[in-house]
Amino acid sequence: MDSKSSDDQDVCPDTPSGHTVRYQAISQVDIDTEDLTFRITTRRGIEDLLGSIQKTGLIQPPVLIENPAGYTIVCGFRRIAACRKLGWTRITARILEKAVDRFKSAQLSIADNALQRSLNLVETSRALKLLDDFGPDNQQRREAAEALGLPISGSLSLAVKKICRLPLPVQEGILTDTINLSMALELGGLEPLTAEDLVRLFDQLKVGLNKQRELLLLLKEIAEREQITIPQLIAEKALQEVLNTVEMDRAVKRQKVRSYLRQRRFPAITKAETEYRKWVKQLKLGTNINLIPPKDFEGNTFRMTLRFNNRQDLSDLNKKIEEIVQHPALGKILDRSS
Amino acid sequence: MRISKLFINRQVADHPMTRSIQSRLKLSAKTVQNAQQVYEAVSSAPDPVRQGKETLYLTRNRGAFLKTCPGTRHYTCCDYQILHIGSFCHMDCTYCILQTYFHPPILQYFVNHEDLMAELDRVLGKSTNKIRRIGTGEFTDSLIWELWTDVSRLLVQRFAVQKHAVLELKTKTTAIERLQNLNHNHKAIAAWSLNTNHIIQTQERATASLTARLKAAARCETWGYPLAFHFDPLVLYDGCEKDYTRVIERLYAQVSAENIVWISLGTLRFPPSIKTVIQKRFPDSKIIYEEFIKGPDGKMRYFKPLRINLYRKIVACIRDHAPDAAVYLCMEDDEVWRKSLGFIPADVGGLPHMLDASAARHCDLKLGE
Numbered sequence: 001m002d003s004k005s006s007d008d009q010d011v012c013p014d015t016p017s018g019h020t021v022r023y024q025a026i027s028q029v030d031i032d033t034e035d036l037t038f039r040i041t042t043r044r045g046i047e048d049l050l051g052s053i054q055k056t057g058l059i060q061p062p063v064l065i066e067n068p069a070g071y072t073i074v075c076g077f078r079r080i081a082a083c084r085k086l087g088w089t090r091i092t093a094r095i096l097e098k099a100v101d102r103f104k105s106a107q108l109s110i111a112d113n114a115l116q117r118s119l120n121l122v123e124t125s126r127a128l129k130l131l132d133d134f135g136p137d138n139q140q141r142r143e144a145a146e147a148l149g150l151p152i153s154g155s156l157s158l159a160v161k162k163i164c165r166l167p168l169p170v171q172e173g174i175l176t177d178t179i180n181l182s183m184a185l186e187l188g189g190l191e192p193l194t195a196e197d198l199v200r201l202f203d204q205l206k207v208g209l210n211k212q213r214e215l216l217l218l219l220k221e222i223a224e225r226e227q228i229t230i231p232q233l234i235a236e237k238a239l240q241e242v243l244n245t246v247e248m249d250r251a252v253k254r255q256k257v258r259s260y261l262r263q264r265r266f267p268a269i270t271k272a273e274t275e276y277r278k279w280v281k282q283l284k285l286g287t288n289i290n291l292i293p294p295k296d297f298e299g300n301t302f303r304m305t306l307r308f309n310n311r312q313d314l315s316d317l318n319k320k321i322e323e324i325v326q327h328p329a330l331g332k333i334l335d336r337s338s
Numbered sequence: 339m340r341i342s343k344l345f346i347n348r349q350v351a352d353h354p355m356t357r358s359i360q361s362r363l364k365l366s367a368k369t370v371q372n373a374q375q376v377y378e379a380v381s382s383a384p385d386p387v388r389q390g391k392e393t394l395y396l397t398r399n400r401g402a403f404l405k406t407c408p409g410t411r412h413y414t415c416c417d418y419q420i421l422h423i424g425s426f427c428h429m430d431c432t433y434c435i436l437q438t439y440f441h442p443p444i445l446q447y448f449v450n451h452e453d454l455m456a457e458l459d460r461v462l463g464k465s466t467n468k469i470r471r472i473g474t475g476e477f478t479d480s481l482i483w484e485l486w487t488d489v490s491r492l493l494v495q496r497f498a499v500q501k502h503a504v505l506e507l508k509t510k511t512t513a514i515e516r517l518q519n520l521n522h523n524h525k526a527i528a529a530w531s532l533n534t535n536h537i538i539q540t541q542e543r544a545t546a547s548l549t550a551r552l553k554a555a556a557r558c559e560t561w562g563y564p565l566a567f568h569f570d571p572l573v574l575y576d577g578c579e580k581d582y583t584r585v586i587e588r589l590y591a592q593v594s595a596e597n598i599v600w601i602s603l604g605t606l607r608f609p610p611s612i613k614t615v616i617q618k619r620f621p622d623s624k625i626i627y628e629e630f631i632k633g634p635d636g637k638m639r640y641f642k643p644l645r646i647n648l649y650r651k652i653v654a655c656i657r658d659h660a661p662d663a664a665v666y667l668c669m670e671d672d673e674v675w676r677k678s679l680g681f682i683p684a685d686v687g688g689l690p691h692m693l694d695a696s697a698a699r700h701c702d703l704k705l706g707e
Contacts, residue, residue: 225627266629269641296631298642299412300673 021094023061028089030070031080038074038109038130042122042175049082058083058091063112065096065105074105075112103140106130110148121181122171124150125163132161159185167192173199183212194230201234204243205254218261225265272297275332282329288317289324293333302334340392341365341428341445345376347397355449356396359486363394373397373446380442387437387619390444391428399448403457407476410635413669414683416602417690420476421458421505423489424448427479429510430543432620433571436477438611447483451492458493462500467705469694472497475508475529484513491520498523501704504599504697506566510545512554518561524701527599528558529566532589534581537573541623548585552592559593564700570604570668572648574628574640579651586655595660599700600693603649603678604668607639635669642674649678664696 062076083091110127127150135141142152151157166188173179178199187195202212223230242256263270280291292303308314324330344367350356351369360367370376376395383389403422409415424447426436436443474480483489497505498521508529530551538548555565613626630638656663667675672682683689
């Protein structure tokens with residue numbers, strides 16, 4: 001490898017890790033771009049870098065470490081990709097000695113990212129995983145995490161560490177703010193394909209955490225009861241028709257999907273609710289009377305609320321209540337529940 | 339399940355009952371200062387509930403042996419009394435609420451029978467106009483202890499010499515052999531929890547089959563014991579109505595209607611915390627995915643019309659065989675009673691009165707003596 005010759009070398013003994021690094025022009029072919037061990041960033045695009053590198057050159061050289069076949073990237077994955085795209089066959093890089101251990105390399109890689117910008121959850125997870133993978137003991141891992149501004153609290157750091165082991169679509173869901181950490185971890189317990197379908201569903205419907213949890217519970221329990229998979233359920237015609245209707249408002253889609261799943265999970269309860277609404281409609285309660293059934297029709301006590309502003313309003317409501325008492329629909333309502 | 343670990347509280351290490359149980363179990367024991375040490379041993383297991391079923395803790399009951407059944411004001415309770423001889427069970431029913439009732443659940447047995455009998459003497463020894471219905475099968479199965487203890491013999495003999503209380507031994511086992519030659523004087527009711535073959539096979543692990551339970555009941559009948567049956571929990575599934583009807587037909591083919599003191603019906607209900615236990619311990623069970631609502635007592639139960647529908651069919655079937663059977667609903671409200679049975683407890687003087695009357699009739703109870 002010509003890059004390992006002494007040509008183009010500039011040795012610098014003063015590095016943060018206490019090890020000697022040298023600046024050296026390296027052939028692109030000697031850089032292993034497939035080895036993502038030290039990759040922290042989740043940014044894949046390089047367009048923002050192309051212009052700047054073309055105009056001003058590579059101001060901050062990538063950091064590489066020697067491996068038996070060439071070089072492993074420690075910092076600068078995007079910079080190297082941008083240079084390659086610009087057709088540069090050789091770039092100047094900082095080369096770490098072989099003696100630099102992987103824990104030090106990991107810290108360098110994390111610092112390169114974390115000290116420039118806030119890491120997102122996936123990047124933080126990758127950073128913590130790097131320290132876990134290469135840190136010799138808990139004490140050193142913890143000290144390094146603290147120095148690099150990574151979370152060190154037990155439960156949070158434990159939860160965040162799991163993220164980079166989740167299926168990629170779930171990680172994507174976090175990056176696009178479709179799901180939060182809590183939902184990501186919940187989806188992480190499912191089959192990857194199921195998790196992928198759910199992230200897609202949540203993204204299509206743009207639902208918040210509470211609604212996501214409700215939908216997930218309905219889907220899981222229907223699937224359990226009917227002995228089908230969640231992807232099979234989502235792929236069914238009834239749901240796909242709603243999800244794929246382009247002209248349908250997203251709020252309407254959300255409502256339709258939720259109603260469909262709830263009706264399928266609780267057929268008797270939703271039927272009773274529909275019947276109740278039908279009978280109440282016949283009572284023509286108007287806007288100033290509200291009739292509230294027992295919760296889940298389990299108890300026997302109904303509640304009625306009245307809205308009035310004056311004596312005349314109340315008198316009118318009194319007449320209306322008399323009508324309600326005599327109405328056959330009230331008998332249907334009470335007989336069903338009492 | 340087999341008992342694999344025996345813990346003995348230091349205070350009862352030399353108790354004759356402890357020695358007797360240990361010699362029958364043929365297990366070495368670990369002596370502990372308190373229950374906490376047992377809890378810690380059980381809690382560290384991968385499946386603490388299962389471990390609790392294999393771990394027997396012999397100790398002393400420092401509280402009352404007789405307890406009131408924990409009812410709720412929202413539903414009609416039968417005013418039953420629990421005789422707390424021990425807790426938990428080595429059988430393994432999916433729906434068992436004891437999995438979360440004790441923290442953690444362990445098979446616990448109280449060896450201080452002298453205190454138990456003294457308390458019974460105080461309660462049963464005095465003349466009263468109140469009938470007591472007392473059972474050992476609420477916090478445990480009444481007959482699982484037969485292999486290692488003489489508790490049923492002791493209790494049956496004690497109840498036999500009084501006239502205002504009945505003892506109900508409720509079980510899913512067939513451990514009846516030692517009841518055979520006891521002088522019970524009709525004051526002990528042999529009772530079985532019944533279910534369909536499908537539920538027994540899929541949800542009631544390590545319990546006796548339906549055939550075996552009915553056969554055991556028939557044998558107890560020949561020994562003169564009054565009988566009782568509990569269809570609790572009734573579980574909804576496709577074809578359940580037909581299956582429950584078949585169970586009732588088989589029941590009346592095996593025992594005489596006139597010897598049945600009461601039959602209780604109760605649909606599946608459970609505290610919400612059980613759901614995650616079932617999902618974890620019994621991932622193949624689907625019973626928690628029916629249409630449940632949370633009742634005012636905080637327990638999950640089937641949507642009311644579904645309960646009523648099942649009760650109606652079962653009640654009709656029972657009445658076809660035994661029009662005068664004392665059938666009652668466990669923890670249901672007046673609406674469900676009226677729609678399922680055609681009356682409410684108040685119409686017959688209240689549920690306790692209804693059951694007392696049936697107990698008096700079948701068990702030859704005499705008040706004021």
